[in-house]
Amino acid sequence: GAKALFATIAGDQSLTTGSGRKSAAASATAKTPAVPKSEIAVTVENGTTVTGRASAVAAALTGQGFSPDTTTANAPSPATTTTLTYGTGHKGEAQTAAKALGLSAAHLKKDTAAGSSGLTLVIGSDWPSGTSYPGGTSSAPADTKAAVSNAHAQTADQAKTCAKVSPYKTVELGGVPMTPAQAYAAARTKPDSDD
Known part of the structure; x- marks a missing residue:
């Protein structure tokens, strides 16, 4: 129960019950089919000044069962904000990768360029260390009863x-x-x- 409680607090989610309706983000997630991790390859680009960031995050992804075709590179330019860009038809893959990394829906960005495909994660200066995004939140509402039960x-x-x-x-x-x-x-x- 404590883990759920502190995850709720860390995710800046309400400890009180709301109207009971699903959030817009939760509804959107439910409509996109899940893709197995083993079929998802991510291009991880380092947009920070910290050497090895892309390799560390890519290793974490493959360690969680993502495709061994996951690759690393340096971002074309420095990035202040971490983004996970996905091509047409890859939204489900992007959501699976984002959940594994602790990224919120705000970090997802659809690539509208013609012929774009796959996933590209650009690590920004807002994520200087670790393999899970700091302060990451899920789009699902907190289960407050589970968070405080058996306390x-x-x-x-x-x-x-x-x-x-x-x-x-x-x-x-x-x-x-x-x-x-x-x-x-x-x-x-x-x-x-x-x-």
Whole structure:
């Protein structure tokens, strides 16, 4: 439930229920048929000044099962905004790739040039690192009931109980990712915060 809650917050989606109708983006997504990842090849172009950006994102795509025909290149010019351009008849492929990368529908752009085909992802300076777009959101509305179901609220005034510690590697110590329990064990020489 916590993962869904924080994904909802990170996606800047409402925690309250709305009118119950689907958003326009969700309706448009439902009308376009899905294409298997293995059939989708993307040309990934680096429009940043960071060396290796296109290769990192392309490797992430093929690692997620996208076509090994995915290629990389340098963008013809620097780009400030990341865009995923698709040719006629490739909207479903673009939506599948965008979802895998955490890109919103605002990053999709139809190429209206004659003879255009396939997908071209130009990585802009708004995506300087990582293989998932920072702050990416999905077009589907948040399931707020799932986000808060089974939540275990605990406060400091509850005697003899402790909040559960995350089993995920959410902290870093000396540049090494680890769980909070591992970090505590590794930092035994450091004084506790209540000293």
